[in-house]
Amino acid sequence: MxxxxxxxxxxxxxxxxxxxxxxxRQPVDGTPVWFMRQAGRYLGEYRAVRERxxxxxxxxxxxxxAEVTLQPVRALGVDxxxxxxxxxxxxxxxxxxFHFAEGEGPVIDAPVRSPADxxxxxxxxxxxxxxxxxxxxxxxxxxxxxxxxxxxxxxAPFTLASYAVEGGRSTTFAATKALMYGDPPAWHRLAGxxxxxxxxxxxxxxEAGAQALQVFxxxxxxxxxxxxxxxVLPHVKxxxxxxxxxxxxxxxxxxxxxxxxxxxxxGGDVIGLDWRVPLDEGWRAVGDGAGVxxxxxxxxxxxxxxxxxxxxxxxxxxxxGRPGHVFNLGHGILPTTPVDNVKAVVDHVHDHAAxxxxxx
Amino acid sequence: MxxxxxxxxxxxxxxxxxxxxxxxRQPVDGTPVWFMRQAGRYLGEYRAVRERxxxxxxxxxxxxxAEVTLQPVRALGVDxxxxxxxxxxxxxxxxxxFHFAEGEGPVIDAPVRSPADxxxxxxxxxxxxxxxxxxxxxxxxxxxxxxxxxxxxxxAPFTLASYAVEGGRSTTFAATKALMYGDPPAWHRLAGxxxxxxxxxxxxxxEAGAQALQVFxxxxxxxxxxxxxxxVLPHVKxxxxxxxxxxxxxxxxxxxxxxxxxxxxxGGDVIGLDWRVPLDEGWRAVGDGAGVxxxxxxxxxxxxxxxxxxxxxxxxxxxxGRPGHVFNLGHGILPTTPVDNVKAVVDHVHDHAAxxxxxx
Numbered sequence: 001m002x003x004x005x006x007x008x009x010x011x012x013x014x015x016x017x018x019x020x021x022x023x024x025r026q027p028v029d030g031t032p033v034w035f036m037r038q039a040g041r042y043l044g045e046y047r048a049v050r051e052r053x054x055x056x057x058x059x060x061x062x063x064x065x066a067e068v069t070l071q072p073v074r075a076l077g078v079d080x081x082x083x084x085x086x087x088x089x090x091x092x093x094x095x096x097x098f099h100f101a102e103g104e105g106p107v108i109d110a111p112v113r114s115p116a117d118x119x120x121x122x123x124x125x126x127x128x129x130x131x132x133x134x135x136x137x138x139x140x141x142x143x144x145x146x147x148x149x150x151x152x153x154x155x156a157p158f159t160l161a162s163y164a165v166e167g168g169r170s171t172t173f174a175a176t177k178a179l180m181y182g183d184p185p186a187w188h189r190l191a192g193x194x195x196x197x198x199x200x201x202x203x204x205x206x207e208a209g210a211q212a213l214q215v216f217x218x219x220x221x222x223x224x225x226x227x228x229x230x231x232v233l234p235h236v237k238x239x240x241x242x243x244x245x246x247x248x249x250x251x252x253x254x255x256x257x258x259x260x261x262x263x264x265x266x267g268g269d270v271i272g273l274d275w276r277v278p279l280d281e282g283w284r285a286v287g288d289g290a291g292v293x294x295x296x297x298x299x300x301x302x303x304x305x306x307x308x309x310x311x312x313x314x315x316x317x318x319x320x321g322r323p324g325h326v327f328n329l330g331h332g333i334l335p336t337t338p339v340d341n342v343k344a345v346v347d348h349v350h351d352h353a354a355x356x357x358x359x360x
Numbered sequence: 361m362x363x364x365x366x367x368x369x370x371x372x373x374x375x376x377x378x379x380x381x382x383x384x385r386q387p388v389d390g391t392p393v394w395f396m397r398q399a400g401r402y403l404g405e406y407r408a409v410r411e412r413x414x415x416x417x418x419x420x421x422x423x424x425x426a427e428v429t430l431q432p433v434r435a436l437g438v439d440x441x442x443x444x445x446x447x448x449x450x451x452x453x454x455x456x457x458f459h460f461a462e463g464e465g466p467v468i469d470a471p472v473r474s475p476a477d478x479x480x481x482x483x484x485x486x487x488x489x490x491x492x493x494x495x496x497x498x499x500x501x502x503x504x505x506x507x508x509x510x511x512x513x514x515x516a517p518f519t520l521a522s523y524a525v526e527g528g529r530s531t532t533f534a535a536t537k538a539l540m541y542g543d544p545p546a547w548h549r550l551a552g553x554x555x556x557x558x559x560x561x562x563x564x565x566x567e568a569g570a571q572a573l574q575v576f577x578x579x580x581x582x583x584x585x586x587x588x589x590x591x592v593l594p595h596v597k598x599x600x601x602x603x604x605x606x607x608x609x610x611x612x613x614x615x616x617x618x619x620x621x622x623x624x625x626x627g628g629d630v631i632g633l634d635w636r637v638p639l640d641e642g643w644r645a646v647g648d649g650a651g652v653x654x655x656x657x658x659x660x661x662x663x664x665x666x667x668x669x670x671x672x673x674x675x676x677x678x679x680x681g682r683p684g685h686v687f688n689l690g691h692g693i694l695p696t697t698p699v700d701n702v703k704a705v706v707d708h709v710h711d712h713a714a715x716x717x718x719x720x
Contacts, residue, residue, distance in 0.1 A: 222636075
């Protein structure tokens with residue numbers, strides 16, 4: 001398969017270390033690049049699998065999840081694989097079953113709204129209840145043969161709670177905040193439990209072979225800094241403590257320009273930036289103690305090539321070759337993205353490194 | 361009706377000027393307070409009207425729109441009325457019909473996706489095609505008898521375009537940005553037309569009696585500063601020029617912490633702040649040349665009274681009694697908000713003024 005040959009053809013000596021070295025803010029031979037949702041609907045190979053299998057079926061079947069995880073590595077030549085899974089998988093063993101409605105995203109069967117609902121949730125051992133995910137990790141590691149590292153992930157307490165409480169996606173997070181403000185002890189029990197479960201899950205992923213981890217607090221930007229400090233920060237800290245520090249961790253959110261210093265305080269070797277904050281300004285807010293990941297607008301990939309690549313150049317210029325930058329989008333690849341544009345970004349980021357090497 | 365007596369009972373000498381004086385950064389006898397979506401589902405009186413009439417029917421029937429506009433003035437004692445209308449009304453005469461699907465928000469019958477779609481839109485005269493709105497303004501002014509001023513409003517080009525292009529609400533604005541990046545001339549024709557129409561519409565509202573205006577660019581925070589400067593700023597400037605400067609204008613968006621200086625550059629006597637940016641920091645970004653409106657998290661109204669009022673105090677403290685602050689939420693009142701909490705905020709802001717007067 002052409003894409004497969006292309007992908008592996010582009011491997012260079014040292015490539016397998018590029019992402020992990022950047023996470024540790026060590027010098028690299030070139031800026032590593034991967035994409036959130038790099039395994040997804042924009043890829044023909046992915047759509048072919050999805051025609052035959054449901055989303056949760058793929059997540060829970062190691063062979064399928066591994067195959068889908070590897071597709072973008074072959075097709076794009078990215079510098080890291082990310083486990084194909086769903087953020088919500090830990091909800092079911094917690095006692096919060098859900099399904100995906102056609103074209104509507106996740107639907108929680110019985111949203112968690114009251115203190116009694118919170119107290120009904122059950123702690124569980126991810127090594128048991130999510131073992132198919134850990135098996136996927138082992139399979140992917142075997143298939144990758146060290147070519148690029150594998151990133152595991154889990155949702156952070158606020159983001160996981162928002163799905164459980166709202167019953168699905170939200171734009172206002174009204175029910176989540178109503179619980180938070182209305183019954184802080186119940187909120188802290190909920191967020192504390194989610195932090196434990198997500199921390200254990202991340203640790204189990206690292207033990208199964210994930211060489212880095214990403215914590216998705218995708219929706220936490222809906223909170224102001226005071227709420228973050230009171231209702232989220234302690235739980236994210238607990239999550240990081242529990243995850244164990246075995247491997248580097250990326251800590252990601254969107255709309256978080258006002259929270260970056262607090263997110264850094266909560267934990268993470270690398271802080272994810274969305275596209276709203278220029279990378280250099282975001283990095284200043286994060287501080288010297290961490291790297292940054294980002295931050296091209298995913299919608300830039302929908303536009304013409306020249307404009308797209310000039311925006312890639314802008315991100316690279318703002319990073320300025322400083323150790324600790326992982327190139328990524330500010331959020332996931334959009335389903336309508338042309339694959340060729342994604343490849344062009346990978347090549348452009350890699351060529352940037354080659355140009356620097358050539359002139360250095 | 362008790363609420364009605366309550367509302368008018370609380371009028372004080374000078375109250376009718378409070379909001380307009382604040383818009384001009386003149387000293388006031390107390391910080392003016394009103395709420396985005398103060399006429400809405402959280403109010404029993406509103407739900408009673410909605411049981412008998414559709415949303416667009418209310419918007420297009422001056423007697424009904426006037427009644428709904430006045431409800432929160434009576435019930436809450438706010439310092440300004442805002443025209444009850446829908447942001448999307450100008451789309452229909454432009455040639456973009458839409459309807460409201462049950463529980464789903466607006467659905468555009470045929471989204472504007474191509475340059476040909478853009479060129480099919482027709483310029484129109486709001487004094488003709490939206491005259492029912494202007495009639496509502498005249499009715500409301502008569503009913504208000506000068507007790508509080510009436511605010512008119514319109515959507516800004518990006519926000520209006522996003523509905524027309526996406527076909528409804530969006531979280532990614534993928535199609536809008538695809539048009540913007542993919543065919544900048546078509547985008548500029550679309551945004552330019554929307555700026556003309558919205559500017560004319562605002563001017564017509566002021567001429568009909570609106571004593572202030574608000575420009576809603578609710579979703580523009582999805583753009584980074586470079587995109588705002590290239591694709592939005594010139595059109596918002598044109599809108600302001602066209603609106604005519606007859607009355608003060610509030611310029612509002614959400615998620616705009618990174619855009620505040622540019623929004624101020626685009627226009628507006630008062631810049632709206634959402635809750636993510638602390639009011640004093642937001643005001644610093646806006647600069648000395650404009651007031652600010654905001655910025656309590658609407659979700660704070662879902663929480664217990666003591667926490668709610670301490671957050672009101674925090675907003676007031678950050679404003680520091682500086683002329684030019686209009687108290688409001690960071691976005692619209694949520695449908696699940698208890699009316700008593702909204703009243704409590706109005707009274708608390710007003711009592712703050714009384715306390716300052718008492719100690720001054």
